[in-house]
Amino acid sequence: NKSGVATIDFESDGTGTSGLGITTLASQDVQVTGAVYRLAQIGVAPNPITLNARVGDMASAVIDISNTAANDGYSEDLKVTGRTDSGDVASSGMIGGLIAAGATDSNISVALNTVSSGAKSGSVAFTAVSDGTQTSGFLTDAAIPGATVNVLGNVWQTAVADVQPTVDFGIVHVGDSVADMGVGVSNTASGALVDVVRGGITSTTGSAFSGGGNLGAGVATGGSDSSNLLIALDTSSAGTFSGTANVDLTSHNDDLADVSLGTTTVNLSAQVNAYANPIFQFVAGDGSLGGAGNNFVLDFGSIAVGTMGSWDAELAIRNAVTVPADDVDGLFDLTGVDDYLASGFVGFMDLTAGDSVSGLLLSLDTSLLAAGLYSDTLVLLAEGHNASGYRGSLAPITLTIRGQVFQPGVNVPVPATLLLLLVGPVLIRAAGSRRVRG
Structure with a gap:
């Protein structure tokens, strides 16, 4: 309130x-x-x-509209007369009437357009007048400056992770040093602003497998990563192995909380083969087969000159491993066979683990032989292979075939073990006799 005295001076003008x-x-x-x-x-x-x-989410905020004039009883009310939206925003709501000095209306909201991703901006412009109908008594509104709220923000497209469904080591060998294999992860989402894919391997199953790693800073839109999520294979034993790896992933950006992309199960498989192991095996006939590894001996023993008959033996080649293992192909080098008759020694292919090829015949007619040692050699030249495309040569395997023809009355070399077997019982009987006589 204002008050004062006005002094009025008067004059008479004649x-x-x-x-x-x-x-x-x-x-x-x-x-x-x-x-x-x-x-x-x-x-x-x-x-x-x-x-x-993120695209499709609701992003809104309340706009507080205040009458900032002093609340001392001598300020007019605020009347909001209109608002205009522009850019990527939309406002909603209605003002609840006149806004007294010092008061605030919170009935207007503004929302960001999240239909598409990208950096967004817009504004809400308000027009207003000063209303004195309930304060000053003036019936005519007075124009006052309006106000504008600026809105900005980022709308992100959620990442879409495409995870490699299987990791297959194929066929390897026992003891191989096998490089770790990566689980590929791609981000197939598109847009102006796209989250990255983050996460890693959380667990694996299967006795032969182990794994770990994470995507670090993440896989950006259009990108892929196959070097950070790694699966290792244990080749210490042969077998056909299967398992799984669980990959937990999230969609990440720097403005919002991460969104889980769930757990993807990756199927793991591997076949660890034993190398092929072809060996000679005795099937039937005369003599005895000994040896191992790369050297075998078929020994027909000894026979006196003029003894009617022959030495005959049937052998086989067996792939002496258990599945899973390489198959084996083989050829025979018979250039060292000139005394004995060899038949059935033809090439073979795809001899699987545990299987054998028989009918390998060796014979010698001893009735007309002179005294002496009859010895030949043959060589098995073999290759192991499997369905992976692997093919490798194996060490040559030598078979020595021997037999002794002796002249009666002439000492024949006798192996020490055989001599012991022959002499031992005599010595035992002699010792027993001595004990009886004692």
């Missing part, structure tokens, strides 16, 4: 009437009282507004 000129009259004091009202002022908050979201 010019043109009485002709007396100017005559000073008594002054009069007037008491003046009244109220002075300030106009309303619009304020908006927060300003600017930052909204971040």
Whole structure:
């Protein structure tokens, strides 16, 4: 409220009437009282507004509209007369009437357009007037400046992870040093702003497999990673192995909380083969087969000159391993066979683990032989192979075939073990006799 005194001075002017000129009259004091009202002022908050979201999500905020004029009883009310949206935002709601000085209306919201990804911006512009109908009594609104709320934010496209469904080591060999294999992860999402794929291997199953690793900073849109999530294979034993790896992934950006992309199960498989192991095996006939590895001996023993008959034996080649193992192909080098008759020693192919090829016949007619040692050699030249495309030569395997023809009455070399077997019982009987006689 305002008050004061106004002094009014009076004069009588006789010019043109009485002709007396100017005559000073008594002054009069007037008491003046009244109220002075300030106009309303619009304020908006927060300003600017930052909204971040993923495509399809709701991202909104409340706009507080205030009458920032002093709340001392001498400020007019604020009347919001309109609003205009622009850019990537849309406002909603209605003002609840006049806004008194110092008061705030929170009925207006603004939302970001999240239909597509990208950096978004927009604004909501408010127009307003100062209304005195309930304060100053003025019936005519007074124009005042409006206010604008600026809105900005990022709309992110959620990452889409494409995870390699299987890791297959194929066929390897026992004891091989096998490089770890990666689980490929791609981010197939598209847009102006796209999350990265983060995460890693959390567990594996299967006795032959182990794994680990993570995607680090993440796989960006259009990118892939096959070097950070690694599966290792234990080749210490042969077998056909299967298992799984669980890959937990998230969609990540720097503005929002991560979104789980779930757990993907990757199937693991491997076949660890034993190398092929072809050996000579005795099937039937005369003599005895000994040896191992790369050297075998078929020994027909000894026979006296002129003894009617022959030495005959049937052998086989067996792939002496258990599945899974390489198959074996073989050829025979018979250039060292000139005393004995060899038949059935033809090449073979694809001899699987545990299987054998028989009908390998060796014979010698001893009835017309002179005294002496009859010894030949043959060589098995073999290759192991498997379905992976592997093919490798094996060490040559030599078979020595021997037999002794002796002249009766002439000492024949006797192996020490055989001599012991022959002499031992005699010595035992002699010792027993001595014990009896004692």
